[in-house]
Amino acid sequence: MLEELEVRNLGPIHSAVLAPNKAMTAITGETGAGKSMLLSAVRLISGATASVARVTAGADSAWAQGIFDVDEDSTAARLAQDAGVLDVDNGETDPDPDEIGRRELFLSRTVPASGRSRAVLCGHSVPRSVLGNVATELVTIHGQADQLRLASPARQREFLDMAADDKAECDTYRVAWQKLQTLDERLNNLANQEASARQRADYLRESIEQINKVDPKPGEDEELKEKRARVENAAEIAQGVGSALSALDASQVDADTDAQGAADAINHAIQALRTIHVGGSFGQAADRLESLNADLSDIVFSLSNEVDTDEDAEGLDAINSRIHELDELTRRWGPTLEDVIAWRDKAAFEVEDLDASPEKVDEIKEQRKQAFDDAVKAAEVLSKKRKLAATTLANTVTKELSALAMAGAGLEIRVIRRNSASKNKTASKDGETQVPSATWPLDANGIDDIEFLFTPFPGSPQLPMGKSASGGELSRLMLALELAVAEKRTSGSSDMTFIFDEVDAGVGGKAAVELGKRLATLSQTSQVIVVTHLAQVASWADSQFVVSKGNTTAQSASSKAPIETTVNEVTGDARIHEIARMLSGSESATSLNHAKELLESSKL
Structure with missing residues (x-):
């Protein structure tokens, strides 16, 4: 969960601190105020490519830091420990009872006006990839560019597996697959023996014979x-x-x-x-x-x-x-003589493989056949669970889309089982023709190809995700997907933070209210941050921050005065005035009353 986001000298933001709510936080403001800079800050601490163009004019560098509260047994905490930047003992002699079992992770990024950026995790410099790996376990951004990641088949398979809760089946299959790979490697080594391998076998046999002739005893x-x-x-x-x-x-x-x-x-x-x-x-x-x-x-x-x-x-x-x-x-x-005896015993096993006798090869081939059959069985069990989950997930998402002003839109998830009959055919990948491997139709992930097909409006053909929707439509699709797997994704923990941008594009009226309600529902199991232009969405938030811009000097009328963006939380009357501005662009008595009514009605 994101406890605090601090930004300095990033675009028009000279200095800003955002402490989002544990549940739902709305970020609002006029178009062009700089809301995108907050998302840029989150992307920076998530390991995204840094651009010096984002550094505030005249500043030496831009800096962003996110403080995350996580479970000490979480994957993010384990990755930080593996990177050597997080001690197992947090050093507190008298911890707060509510904080037992929790840790704080500090992710920061410095982007100089010239030179390379610097990634820091819990006070230690780390490669950008390490920062990215940790952030992946903490933040999921659903913006027009970020959510295209789910367009890849690998990401779709991971998402479906999460929805299917099939970790046990995946683990069983991976064990079978690894055994198959090991036997294939051994057979490959035997098949590719050349003169050097035979010479090695002769040397080992002669050495074993010489040692056995002396017959040494330990000591x-x-x-x-x-x-x-x-x-x-x-x-x-x-x-x-x-x-x-x-x-x-x-x-x-x-x-x-x-x-x-x-x-x-x-x-x-x-x-x-x-x-x-x-x-x-x-x-x-x-x-x-x-x-x-x-x-x-x-x-x-x-x-x-x-x-x-x-x-x-x-x-x-x-x-x-x-x-x-x-x-x-x-x-x-x-x-030592003990080393001599150990070398002889090991060499005897190596000679068995190097000899590559027909009997030995046949024995390994039989083992390989059994391993392949076992892997296929494990893959079929996994495939069955994926298919059941695909149907349930697609139906749930389609219902959610209807409530998100996308009536007639739908999602189909195909679990396409490869079959051995296609083994003799060529496989096309990225425009290149490839010959299937000896493990066909299996691969490291099972026996299935996963495909998410989205229909954005009635009459539209089914098209792969990422190629069939606008940014707003895709954001709402991602929201529907997250709602469908919210409980399984969190698994009893609320460490994950979801950030939605452009989710309200093309939405208004009753659909906007329903959109806000859906976001609030998701915030019951995870932290949600939404960048929105709609009062009907912002009103559902537990806290609201306004991004606004203005001149940094008293000469506000001067066009040469630099522009600075500020980020402030609004509560009480200030929030009512902001909601009223979002509703009608004014703060008249009518719009203020409307804003009060909207805030009072926007509760689960």
């Missing part, structure tokens, strides 16, 4: 190097261990010796301390010596085993030879 090289060190230093080890044992327990070296070692001395000390029957620390000292003696016994036992170990000096050559073999493996496929 084996480190164990062998430790063993080699023991063999090479066997004499030094024996001498050192023997001397240590002689000092600790001489009986471990010579069973017939009468010499005492450290163990005997400690035992003697323990016995001496135990003979003291006076309380104190003597018993504690004896206990500590017994603990020390237990540790000493463990050390003696371990060293005795070392003496008994007979390292085979004659096997040193065999150890060195094995270490050399393992080093050759780690040098080529390492750096």
Whole structure:
């Protein structure tokens, strides 16, 4: 939802702040006052192409900023987080209970009088495309140029899918389609193998054979190097261990010796301390010596085993030879034996594909056939739901058009199922002849071609959207479409802001009242901003802003004085006077009374 729009030095607007209502806001003013500049500001912060011609004469740059209140779990907030400009924690230590789960997004754009424009999202410079992606989730502009986007088949399919609420069916189909694409890619790789691929397979087989011949074990090289060190230093080890044992327990070296070692001395000390029957620390000292003696016994036992170990000096050559073999493996496929073993296992799978044996190809082709059948089934389920939604949506929109002063107008939504019989035919796209792919009649979006056909008046042929209506007619068609999917588009959230321009073109009287009522109805689920010339439409708004122009200096009579556009909210009597001006161009007692009556009656 748009909380605030601020504009500086954009065309005739030197400075303006617009705080639209959460529901419906009307922007009014005389023709040429500069209402289009507010739409230009919204387009700028939505990532549209910037034009230096829009910068106010004499100003260094134009600037626009929109502040949007969004759900913290919304797509717009996620896109801002992905861009690195929005922290997950908003940093508030004592947030307002009503604001829990909400975030504010700041979208701004600076257009210098010369040079490149600058896009800023939440205080961080970002590419214009990022600003555009975020704005797409926040604002939908229905103006003569903006709404032509729905003329594209891709946009029409997206709109229909939203109306059909078929996300689950779309997700199921996309999974099946991705599996089909993966198998096609694998078959394509197998079919296009050349000499280089066969050479690769030969290299892998030879490498696997060489590794298997050595048959390395994880950590084996480190164990062998430790063993080699023991063999090479066997004499030094024996001498050192023997001397240590002689000092600790001489009986471990010579069973017939009468010499005492450290163990005997400690035992003697323990016995001496135990003979003291006076309380104190003597018993504690004896206990500590017994603990020390237990540790000493463990050390003696371990060293005795070392003496008994007979390292085979004659096997040193065999150890060195094995270490050399393992080093050759780690040098080529390492750096560790674990890496060598992992490389061999991965290479074995790669060889299977590179061999491209007929059996392997046939196996993958069978998998591909099953994947294609599964994708077709998923596409047919999706197609069925689209067709049901297309009928409902078209009927609803046609009824809305009748209430919007377009009796006899209608919308037909065609869900055209492609069929495999056309596979051998060529497909025309943008005037070029193309041969259907191996996945025909499927594509990334299913098995259907979607087409919106609009009949603007009785007797008119059905023509594609965007080529069959004036700006006003197309705006009313878009309003009818938005009304038809309002609940599904918002999905319980009112974050989306709809802006309508020229929606009242060619409308008057009772139809204008009905148009205002329809806009007010849409504002119950989403924020609506409408630029209008009709009092019957503006009267339905919850707030109204008037765009007016005048001279910036006291010499208003001077034709050379610069013109400045102002934007002001009108309430109370000021709004009654503005509605009266819109009704009759004057503020007579009759028109003022009429304005009061219109405002009082314009309520849902």
